[in-house]
Amino acid sequence: MIAAHATGRPSLKRRPVLSPNRLRFGAIGAGAIAVGAALLAIAPLASLAVLAFGPTDDLWQHLIRYVIPPALVQTALLLVGVAAVTIVIGVGTAWAVTTFQFPGRDTLTWMLALPLAIPTYIVAYVYVDLLGFFGPVQAALRAPFGWKSAADYWFPSVRSLPGAILLMGLVLYPYVYLAARAMFQTQAAQFAEAARVLGARPLRLALQISLPLARPAIAVGVALALLETLNDIGLSEYLGVQTLTLSIFTTWLNRNSLPGAAQIACALLVFVAALILLERYGRSGRSFTAMTQQGARFSSRIVLKGPARFVAALACFAPVVLGFLLPAGYLVAEVIERGLLVGFDPGLIRPALTTVALAAAATLLVLALAFSAIAAARYLRHAFIDACVAIAGIGYAIPGTVLALGLLTPLVLVDEGFNAIARAFGGAGVGLIFAGSVAALIIAYVIRFLAIALGFGQAGFARIAPEFDDVARMLGAGPATLARTIHWPLIRPAIWGAALLVFVDCLKELPATLLLRPLNVETLSTYIYQFATRGSFEEGALAALIIVAVGIPAVLMITRHADARFIPRRR
């Protein structure tokens, strides 16, 4: 049985798994990786901070008077809105598919994660088309009423703050859904069953048992969704929402102040710190570890009857339609209508391969770094290592272009070091090994998405009761044995989840890729971008569809593994 300690078990002060005299190379290596990951994440920030010390004259007076207040309000509203939408959709659907049995539930379980495969800026373009004046929806409304012009009737505009909130929410809710569902179906199941036996109605059960228990997971999901929101440029710019992130760009490019932009970027990190604290708060005070893994199982679901089952099915189907089927269907329609398949642009093959290769390489590196760092934190139990792990995730908070800009300097410094060494040995300069190659992109992806793997890893390790470590230690197991026999099997689902999410995010990444890519390197995102900037995004529909198509299997696997691997296989 899983015993979920939801009552706030006092956290025991524990000694490190490894006594100092037993520190092995492995542990030192893992510790070094944790420190390295933190340094990697700090590098672009440090160079940003240096930029931020540049002179800004009277810029801030102007910013505070005219720019920051509206941007702050819009950003705050956007974040609150997206949080609300993702929680309502994510938690609602997760609760429905884990609590009830209704027609289509099994299919919906995995379909609900699909919007993850669609880049947010693509959703923006699609919906502006679909819901615009010339789109099918308004055309269908005009026909029966005989309206001719937009002046004849009122229709909500997608290009607005509410539009941005809804669209962001529709593609980002799966972060919350996946996190909440994993909690609902395992941890909360035992309590839910007990409560049901005692006669609690499903809603009361949800409010009093499932939700409080799933709170940490929901907080993690919402934090991820909001960090994605903060990072977005494409969607907010297109929909005319003046966010803080956008103001970094206008300050840099239009107000001609890179130092000013760097300062706003640093200030934005405060927002991020708040989000990370939110996540921590969500997790704090409760430890949700599984004491034993035997018999962990899903709770049986309530079979819905009558109209309720269709209501549940429809409610869960709606976000899938809006967040995935409609946009993906639109892309398919554009591809067919434009004959993009028939007149297939062979120039697309290379970007597609490049994208997958870069994403795969970055994902492997992210996993290695993140899980080593977390393992180090677990084995060494040292505050410094914990701090390193916390810092390593900061890259997720920095908008892609800003990250890229900050990363250039450290990369070039390293390259100049190599050149100096090469010349010292009488050789010719070797050029820009890092800054001028795909290595720059991979490093940027690693910094950017390390936080996802760290989040998954920490959540995964947190589920493994420290008692396991103690027992293993008492029985004489060294850290290697502990890692191999206990942690590895239990952490595998988290690794899978992290791998796939990171992979999908790398596929979609645009801003850092644009600025850092070497000569002649094109990814699917940059391929779409060239059409989007010219206002004919549809011509990139096939590339967009390839991103979605490559992303789908990954998303399916996330869902699959989130299910199956939480039930340990009996040998």
Add this chain to the structure above:
Amino acid sequence: MKSVCGRVLSCLALAAAGMTTTSALAQGEVNVYTYRETKLIQPLFDAFTKDTGIRVNVVSAANGLEQRVRTEGANSPADVLLTVDISRLEEAVRAGITQPIKSELLDKVVAPRYRDPEGHWYAVSMRARIVYASKERVKATALNYEDFGSAGLNHKICIRSGQHYYNTALFAAYIVKHGEAQAEQWLRGLKANLGQRPSGGDREAARDVAAGKCDLGIGNTYYYGLMLNSAAQKPWADATRVILPTFKGGGTHVNVSGVVLARHAPNKANAMKLIEWLAGEKAQQMHADLNFEYPIRTGVPINATIAAFGALNPDPMPLSSIAEKSKAAANLVDKVGFDN
């Protein structure tokens, strides 16, 4: 599983192959950093390679290329920066990443106002900021930019974000003409005449006019040609007609795309060939016909679609004066809350 690994490895190898192209020492190539879209400029580069045998390596981005070149320093592989907007050209010069392009040939074919006095930048093509007016609702055939901010305009205007550099350049030109105080009044008036909050791109301005949300859309010349040639967007262009507005007592606001030669250009000779080739008749004709831009070189015919707008009379103000005022324009956009 093995085949998957194999594929991943071969992909990695392919990506690694991509990185070797940055080698700056190879003969017969030129490296271009650009803000122009690959699809648009690739035909030009292909034609250049065909003419000269020099291979063109490209990286295109949305912003930050000046910063990238500057940070890359002496090891930068960049030979040529091909950019849009006069302010960005001047910014590249200010950033110290350029060197003078010394070419008698260019000086002969590019008029002085479309190049830097010291030769740090040369324009290669030109566009005008114009009005897409509703065929149905707008009777006027001529407009002044000054009218946009007039309370008596009686037409709703649609425009993209005031912070987009197409617009800051226009607003900067207004400051050059009328001074900052009047420009602020005008910008407030323009904001009051907006049919909706600024968003989307230039094509959306035409789309919104076609939809009846506004009567006048503000956009660049070439978008009109591009819309006419896109099945989905042709109705937007068809619902509007182009008016080339002018400043009172002046001409139409124009902006340019241009080139600079990177300070540490490793392939300088090839870079010079490319820059001169871009000002040649063939490249100028391609600019005109592929992207509906005005050629910089005199004597190259304007594309018929664009010529149909009527004769363009570019305002005589020096382009560099626009760059000087672009920051002031951006500040005004904030001050009047144009985008809010």
